[in-house]
Structure formats: C-alpha cells, structure tokens
Amino acid sequence: MVIDISQFHDVFFEESFEGLDIMQSELLELKPGAADPDSINIIFRAVHSLKGGAGTFGFTAISELTGILESMLNDMRNGQKDITAEAVELLLESVGLLRGMLTAIKHKAPADDVLRADIQNRLTLMMAAETDDVLESDNLNDDSSAATQAVGGWEIYFKPHPHLFQTGNDPVRMLRELATLGEFSSEVLDEKLPPFSDLEPEDSYLAWQLTLKGDIPKEEVLEIFEWVDEDCDFTIQALAVEVSEPVEESMLDEPEVTELTSEAELPEQTVSNDEAVADAPLPELSLQTVDTVADGTNGKTAPTASSSIRLGPDKVNSLMDLVGELVITQSMLSQLADNFSPEMLPDLIDGLAQLERNTRDMQEGISGIRMLPIHTAFNHFPTLIKDLADKTGKKVELRLTGEQTEVDKSIMDKIGAPLALLVRNALDHGLETPNVRLASGKSETGSLEVKAFHQGGNLIIEVHDDGAGLDEQKIFSKAVEKGLLSANVELSVDKIHKLIFLPGFSTDDVLADESEHGMDVVRNNIESLNGVIDVQSTKGEGTTFTICVPLPFAIIDGQTVSVANEKYILPLVSIIETLEINETDIKHVTGKGELYTLRDKYIPIIRLYDVFNLKPVISDLADGLVVVVEARGQQIGLFIDDLLGQQQVVIKRLEDNYRKVQGLSGATVLGDGSVTLILDVAGLLALYRDPSLAMHNERAA
Amino acid sequence: MSGQPKVSNLDDLQTENECFEYFAAVDNDTEQYLHFTLADEDYAVEILRVQEIKGWKPVTSIPNSPEHICGVVNFRSKIVPIVDLRRYFEMPIKEYHPETIVIVLRVEGVSERTVGIVVDSVLGTHNVAPSSIKLSPDLGDGINTAFISGLVAVDDRMMMLLDIDRLLSIEALG
Numbered sequence: 001m002v003i004d005i006s007q008f009h010d011v012f013f014e015e016s017f018e019g020l021d022i023m024q025s026e027l028l029e030l031k032p033g034a035a036d037p038d039s040i041n042i043i044f045r046a047v048h049s050l051k052g053g054a055g056t057f058g059f060t061a062i063s064e065l066t067g068i069l070e071s072m073l074n075d076m077r078n079g080q081k082d083i084t085a086e087a088v089e090l091l092l093e094s095v096g097l098l099r100g101m102l103t104a105i106k107h108k109a110p111a112d113d114v115l116r117a118d119i120q121n122r123l124t125l126m127m128a129a130e131t132d133d134v135l136e137s138d139n140l141n142d143d144s145s146a147a148t149q150a151v152g153g154w155e156i157y158f159k160p161h162p163h164l165f166q167t168g169n170d171p172v173r174m175l176r177e178l179a180t181l182g183e184f185s186s187e188v189l190d191e192k193l194p195p196f197s198d199l200e201p202e203d204s205y206l207a208w209q210l211t212l213k214g215d216i217p218k219e220e221v222l223e224i225f226e227w228v229d230e231d232c233d234f235t236i237q238a239l240a241v242e243v244s245e246p247v248e249e250s251m252l253d254e255p256e257v258t259e260l261t262s263e264a265e266l267p268e269q270t271v272s273n274d275e276a277v278a279d280a281p282l283p284e285l286s287l288q289t290v291d292t293v294a295d296g297t298n299g300k301t302a303p304t305a306s307s308s309i310r311l312g313p314d315k316v317n318s319l320m321d322l323v324g325e326l327v328i329t330q331s332m333l334s335q336l337a338d339n340f341s342p343e344m345l346p347d348l349i350d351g352l353a354q355l356e357r358n359t360r361d362m363q364e365g366i367s368g369i370r371m372l373p374i375h376t377a378f379n380h381f382p383t384l385i386k387d388l389a390d391k392t393g394k395k396v397e398l399r400l401t402g403e404q405t406e407v408d409k410s411i412m413d414k415i416g417a418p419l420a421l422l423v424r425n426a427l428d429h430g431l432e433t434p435n436v437r438l439a440s441g442k443s444e445t446g447s448l449e450v451k452a453f454h455q456g457g458n459l460i461i462e463v464h465d466d467g468a469g470l471d472e473q474k475i476f477s478k479a480v481e482k483g484l485l486s487a488n489v490e491l492s493v494d495k496i497h498k499l500i501f502l503p504g505f506s507t508d509d510v511l512a513d514e515s516e517h518g519m520d521v522v523r524n525n526i527e528s529l530n531g532v533i534d535v536q537s538t539k540g541e542g543t544t545f546t547i548c549v550p551l552p553f554a555i556i557d558g559q560t561v562s563v564a565n566e567k568y569i570l571p572l573v574s575i576i577e578t579l580e581i582n583e584t585d586i587k588h589v590t591g592k593g594e595l596y597t598l599r600d601k602y603i604p605i606i607r608l609y610d611v612f613n614l615k616p617v618i619s620d621l622a623d624g625l626v627v628v629v630e631a632r633g634q635q636i637g638l639f640i641d642d643l644l645g646q647q648q649v650v651i652k653r654l655e656d657n658y659r660k661v662q663g664l665s666g667a668t669v670l671g672d673g674s675v676t677l678i679l680d681v682a683g684l685l686a687l688y689r690d691p692s693l694a695m696h697n698e699r700a701a
Numbered sequence: 702m703s704g705q706p707k708v709s710n711l712d713d714l715q716t717e718n719e720c721f722e723y724f725a726a727v728d729n730d731t732e733q734y735l736h737f738t739l740a741d742e743d744y745a746v747e748i749l750r751v752q753e754i755k756g757w758k759p760v761t762s763i764p765n766s767p768e769h770i771c772g773v774v775n776f777r778s779k780i781v782p783i784v785d786l787r788r789y790f791e792m793p794i795k796e797y798h799p800e801t802i803v804i805v806l807r808v809e810g811v812s813e814r815t816v817g818i819v820v821d822s823v824l825g826t827h828n829v830a831p832s833s834i835k836l837s838p839d840l841g842d843g844i845n846t847a848f849i850s851g852l853v854a855v856d857d858r859m860m861m862l863l864d865i866d867r868l869l870s871i872e873a874l875g
C-alpha cells in the first residue's frame with residue numbers, strides 16, 4: 001500500500017510555522033552573553049523537529065539548513081560557543097529564510113536560492129570560526145566545563161515514567177547507546193514491578209542504576225536522555241576516580257546532584273575576536289531577510305487565514321464531561337415532563353437551574369477554545385520596527401500593552417496583517433527623523449504604542465504615534481487630484497483625515513514606498529470582521545488609529561434597570577454598588593452638574609433619562625436609585641427608576657443593521673422575543689460630557 | 702408594459718392555469734416590484750429585496766435617534782431597525798395598530814443590512830419592463846427625489862420606484 005504523505009503537508013507547515021514563531025520570539029528575547037539555557041533548549045527543539053519533519057517529507061534544502069542550525073545551537077547549548085549578538089542576528093535571519101522557504105514550498109513557488117546559499121555560507125563560516133576559538137577560550141576561562149570533563153565517570157539513576165513507551169521511546173536503545181560511550185554497567189531496580197496479574201503490558205515499571213566509567217563529557221550522556229527528560233526521573237552525578245561509595249545514598253544526599261533540564265549552564269565567556277569574522281557580510285543582507293519576515297505578516301501570504309485550532313486532550317475531555325452533564329440534565333428534565341404534577345415544581349426549578357449552570361460552563365469552555373491571547377499577533381512587531389528604524393534612520397520606542405487580551409481565533413487570523421501595516425505606516429509616515437523631532441522640541445526618540453483591550457463586547461486596538469500627524473493639506477489636494485472629490489468642497493479636519501481610507505487613495509510621493517496604499521485594504525480587512533477603523537490626528541502631536549472589532553460571541557451578565565418606562569440592561573461587571581440618596585446629599589456645580597460624595601470621593605450623578613432625552617417618570621432622587629458604575633477608571637452615579645432582574649444576555653450589535661448609538665453597546669433578544677438595549681457605561685459618560693455626541697445620530701441636515 | 706395579463710394581486714389568480722399563464726409571461730427582461738401605498742401615493746420596491754411582509758409589533762425605541770426611526774425589533778434573531786416612511790417623508794402621521802404593515806427589506810451598501818419600513822398597505826406585485834420606466838422629473842430644491850429611481854404608470858396610477866439602497870442608507874437614515 002502506498003501512503004500519500006502529501007496529505008500530512010498541511011500539518012507539517014502549520015507546525016513548522018508555529019515552531020518558527022516560537023524560535024523568533026525566543027531569539028528576540030535572547031540576551032547575548034547571558035542567555036537563558038531554557039530558551040536555547042526551546043529553540044534547539046524547534047529546529048530539531050523542523051529538521052525531522054523536513055527530512056520525512058523530502059524537503060532537503062530545509063533539512064540541510066536546519067542541520068547546520070542544529071549543530072550550531074547544540075554548541076551554544078553546550079557552552080562551546082558564544083551567544084553573540086551576531087549569532088543571534090544570523091539565527092533570526094535564518095528563521096526568516098526558513099519561513100520564506102516554507103512559504104515557497106507551500107505555494108509551490110520558487111525559493112530564493114541565492115539568499116539561502118549566502119546564509120548557509122555564513123553559518124558554516126561562523127561555525128568554523130568559533131570552533132577554533134572555543135578551543136582557546138576553553139582553556140582560558142571555561143572552568144566549569146573543564147571540571148565536568150575531569151571525572152572518572154558517571155553515576156546515573158534513570159527511572160522512566162510509566163507512559164514512556166507511549167511517547168515512542170525505548171529505554172533499551174538508550175542504554176545500548178550509553179554503553180558505546182565507555183565502560184558500562186547497569187543494575188535493574190525492579191521493586192516497582194507488579195505481580196503478573198496486575199501488569200499493564202504497555203507501561204514501564206523498571207528503573208536503572210547505571211555506572212559509566214571513562215573520560216566522557218557530561219553533554220554526551222545527557223544527549224541520550226534529551227528526548228525523555230520530561231518523561232522520567234533522572235539524576236546524574238560525577239564519579240570521583242578514587243571513590244566507590246554505596247550508590248543509593250550518595251545519589252539522594254549529595255548536593256552535587258544536578259537535574260537534566262537545568263544542566264545546560266552556559267559559561268559566560270568574554271567576547272572574542274570572532275566578531276570580526278562574522279561581521280563582514282552582515283549589513284546589506286539583513287534587510288532582505290527581514291523583508292521576508294515582514295511579508296509573512298503583511299497579508300501577501302494570506303492563505304494562512306483558515307488554519308486550525310489545536311487542542312490538548314484535557315480540554316476536549318473536560319468538554320466531553322460537560323456535554324455528559326448536559327445530557328443527564330436534559331434526560332432528567334424530560335423525565336419530569338413525562339408525568340408532571342404540581343408538587344414536582346421544586347424539582348423542575350432545580351433542574352432548570354442545573355441546566356443554566358451546564359449551559360454556562362459549556363459556553364465558557366467553548367469560547368475558551370477559540371480565545372487566544374493577542375500577543376501572537378504582536379509578536380512580529382519588534383523585528384518589524386527594528387528593521388524599519390534601521391532602514392529609515394529613525395529612533396523609536398515600541399510599547400505593547402494588553403498583549404494578554406484574549407481574542408477569538410477568527411479575528412486573530414485576520415487582524416495581524418492590517419495591524420502590521422498600521423505599525424509600519426506609523427513609523428514610515430508618522431514619526432519624524434531624529435533631527436526633525438529635535439527641531440520641533442520633541443525628544444529624539446519617537447514613541448509608538450500598540451494597545452489592546454476589551455470594551456463592551458468589542459476588541460479595541462489602538463496604534464498611537466507621537467509623530468507629525470496627518471497633513472490635511474496634502475491629503476485634501478491628493479484626494480482632489482485623484483478625482484475623489486471636487487476642490488471646492490469644504491470638509492472638517494476630521495473628515496479630511498478619513499479620506500485616507502478611501503479606495504485608491506495614497507499619498508505616495510517619491511519617498512514613500514508601498515506601505516501607505518494599504519489603508520483602504522486595512523479598512524476592508526477590518527470591515528470584513530464587521531469592525532470599524534477610525535483615525536484621530538493632531539498636527540505636530542501625533543496620530544492614533546483605533547480599530548474596533550466586535551467579539552463574535554459575546555455573552556455578559558446583565559442587570560435590567562428601568563427608567564422612564566423603558567428597560568435597559570447594564571453589564572453586571574461595571575456595577576459597583578447601588579445607593580438610595582436624597583436631593584440634599586447633592587452638591588451642585590454651576591447650577592447644573594450634580595456631585596455626590598461617596599466615601600470622600602466626588603462622583604458625578606448622571607440622570608439616564610437626561611442623556612437619552614426621555615420624558616422622566618421619576619425625577620426626584622429620593623424616589624429612584626443611584627447605581628454606581630465604573631468605566632475607564634472613573635466612577636459615576638447613574639440615576640435610574642428601579643432595578644429589575646439579572647440574567648445572562650447575548651450581545652448583538654446595533655451597527656449590523658443600523659448604526660452605533662452613543663451610550664449603547666448593543667442589544668439583546670430576551671426569552672419572549674423582545675429586544676432590550678444594553679448600556680455602554682463609557683459611552684454614557686462621554687455623552688454626558690459632550691451632549692453633542694447624540695447629534696451624530698440625528699439626520700444629517 | 703409587455704403583453705402579459707395584468708394582475709395586480711397574486712390572490713386574484715384563481716386557477717392553476719391562470720397562474721401558469723401569469724408566470725410564463727414573466728420574461729427575463731422584466732422585474733417584479735412590490736406595490737404599496739403611503740397616504741394616497743403609490744410606491745414600489747424590487748420584490749427580490751423583500752424578506753417578509755408582517756404586521757406591526759411593539760418596537761424598542763432607541764434613545765437620541767431621529768423621529769422616523771421607530772425603534773428596533775428582533776427579526777430572525779437579528780436586531781433590525783424599523784423606519785416609519787410617513788415620518789421619513791414628512792407626511793401626516795398615522796397611529797400604529799396590529800394591521801399596520803411592515804415590509805422587511807434587504808439593503809445593500811458597504812455591508813448588507815436588513816431594515817423594516819412601515820407603510821399603509823400593500824397592493825400586490827407588478828412586472829415592470831425597464832423600457833417602461835420614466836425618469837423622475839426634478840421638482841426643485843424643496844422636494845428630494847434622489848431616492849426615486851423612476852416612475853411607472855400602472856393602470857391609471859403613477860407608481861414611484863424607490864431606490865432603497867439610497868433611501869435607507871445609514872447616512873440618509875441618521
């Protein structure tokens with residue numbers, strides 16, 4: 001039977017790209033000279049699996065390159081090689097190259113062989129240069145590794161966990177390999193072996209006490225156990241040449257016992273003259289490779305959009321459990337319904353409560369699967385910015401906040417490219433060169449901030465730069481020139497700014513490269529997610545792009561409130577407390593504004609019927625209730641008529657079929673099919689401060 | 702209009718044969734329009750845009766919205782705005798009762814939306830050949846005719862064809 005392995009290609013590509021992402025983020029955090037051995041290990045493993053996969057599928061170019069990378073990383077891990085800035089840079093380039101190669105293979109496009117040959121060359125050069133060097137530096141300052149080698153052998157305790165065989169590892173093969181290293185003796189510890197009747201044939205019960213004599217580097221021993229370090233108990237201890245103590249005691253008590261995972265300590269070495277060797281071919285090529293990285297995030301390789309979600313078995317199991325509970329509840333309820341009598345009412349109520357609990361758990365479990373922290377979309381920005389800053393000679397400090405904000409997978413797949421474009425634009429067009437900045441009284445280094453957070457069922461992402469701001473004059477004349485509007489139209493500054501989102505609009509004069517003409521693409525992308533993008537810009541002070549994308553499945557706990565014969569739902573999370581107050585507790589500000597003292601803090605009282613222009617039923621504060629709510633760190637007192645029930649509601653957007661209404665985050669359909677509007681506390685506060693915001697809803701005169 | 706039998710109400714088609722003749726006569730060049738009235742004026746919308754014709758049900762009003770937006774309702778689990786065309790056209794208003802008719806329409810624009818309009822009565826459907834559509838005359842600044850895509854004579858009445866994408870665009874609705 002012939003198995004067509006091409007059916008596994010997708011999985012390979014997906015895993016490989018994931019591995020490359022991991023490598024890239026680890027590499028970016030690697031501090032030359034003081035690298036964390038764990039992250040080197042992680043990078044090494046990613047390379048190793050990539051090599052294995054590429055070998056299996058016959059992508060020889062990739063397995064060749066990864067082979068070189070692997071041996072280089074192995075040297076780094078063993079401390080035989082410095083982790084220099086150059087090496088990290090080269091590794092990053094290689095990651096970019098691998099990404100390009102994989103993409104090329106995936107789309108059956110020709111790969112960039114010239115670039116590959118070059119990087120491969122430089123890798124080999126660096127390898128060669130450093131091995132020579134390490135020989136010297138070893139003698140000079142690498143005491144620890146000298147110490148590890150001057151031993152007469154090793155005492156090893158190895159106890160595989162019961163599931164070792166299931167991971168595809170076989171202790172016998174490892175022991176056999178160990179025996180090839182030196183004089184080898186072993187003792188089987190079989191006290192855990194159960195009676196034959198209880199024996200699980202697929203589990204591993206044995207443990208070994210191994211002695212390996214000879215001048216063997218510790219690394220070689222560890223390498224054999226590399227792949228099982230999470231699936232076994234393992235200790236290794238140097239065997240002093242003259243001593244032969246009872247084994248088990250020393251193994252447990254000796255302080256020198258080291259664990260496998262924390263072993264790969266990297267001796268700090270002084271940076272040596274190998275820098276010069278590696279340095280020479282660097283500058284021009286770095287641009288090229290990072291471009292390939294950028295391309296990956298740029299939407300040009302868009303087909304990654306419909307990727308899959310990978311789940312741990314425990315998550316699936318817990319969901320299965322939930323479904324089980326749901327089925328039980330359902331059968332209980334239908335049994336109740338079969339022969340229902342009034343005295344069974346308490347049972348019915350209990351059953352419904354249980355159903356509600358199950359449904360909620362289910363919903364949380366399922367949305368948990370689809371949610372990912374947004375930092376995977378942010379991951380590429382540091383490289384992108386670093387490269388662009390180098391290229392343009394600008395100085396920039398990138399700040400990312402809200403990286404842990406959880407985002408639905410479907411949004412994540414589509415938002416990466418537009419975000420990258422916005423970030424690029426901010427640097428390309430927004431921020432000025434250091435000279436210009438100094439001349440206009442700003443600090444030399446520009447700031448670029450990307451912020452993500454949730455607000456009322458929406459994901460909000462802000463990209464802010466403190467650069468020159470948008471040039472209204474230029475935008476306007478460009479729009480006229482492109483025939484998008486006539487020259488005698490008068491537009492507000494805000495409206496002019498929004499022109500940049502028009503299709504076919506671009507201010508690409510000779511200097512600017514491809515990036516600006518993506519604005520309408522960005523808008524399309526955001527709109528395909530039912531989102532909106534807005535721009536705020538002040539000349540000389542900077543530009544902020546705000547992306548607002550609805551979370552597709554937003555369920556909140558709501559508190560129903562009544563005011564002026566209308567009902568609204570207030571998100572429970574925003575409520576702090578509810579008060580009954582009197583007119584006399586209120587301080588007036590310029591006759592209109594009302595303030596209430598709540599535990600030494602003044603909070604403004606907002607009458608909901610006022611901001612919504614409703615005819616009040618209750619206008620005396622004493623007759624109604626004040627709900628203290630919080631939005632963006634500010635507390636306000638919302639004056640309403642009464643509190644009604646609480647329930648879970650699904651947020652539906654008003655703008656799907658109508659438009660965004662200030663002060664409302666959406667609407668929901670209740671059990672009886674009627675619609676209730678959901679209040680947006682932050683929006684209410686804005687509306688209170690600036691009642692003209694309501695006018696946006698009025699018909700354009 | 703082309704030569705098919707003139708039927709203003711599908712309910713008038715009594716026999717199977719009549720139905721057959723009627724639909725056979727609908728050739729590809731004509732488009733079907735839904736004919737409705739407002740006060741004593743006749744309007745029509747493309748029938749392919751009609752999702753449902755239903756009776757009036759209480760709506761949830763939206764704060765700070767223009768008067769002609771009655772509010773929103775739940776239509777097939779979507780939150781759909783209802784527009785009172787009388788108020789929108791600044792005609793004398795009429796009280797709502799369960800017999801008041803709401804036509805739910807599919808509106809195309811940047812994105813596809815669903816919008817309901819409140820009308821007085823629905824009269825039926827008409828097949829209209831493009832050649833029989835007359836352009837609406839310019840009635841001066843006082844009367845906005847931009848949302849009327851054309852005029853068609855039916856029997857001795859003048860039916861105004863509505864460009865609902867323009868009439869019910871977000872910008873126009875406010």
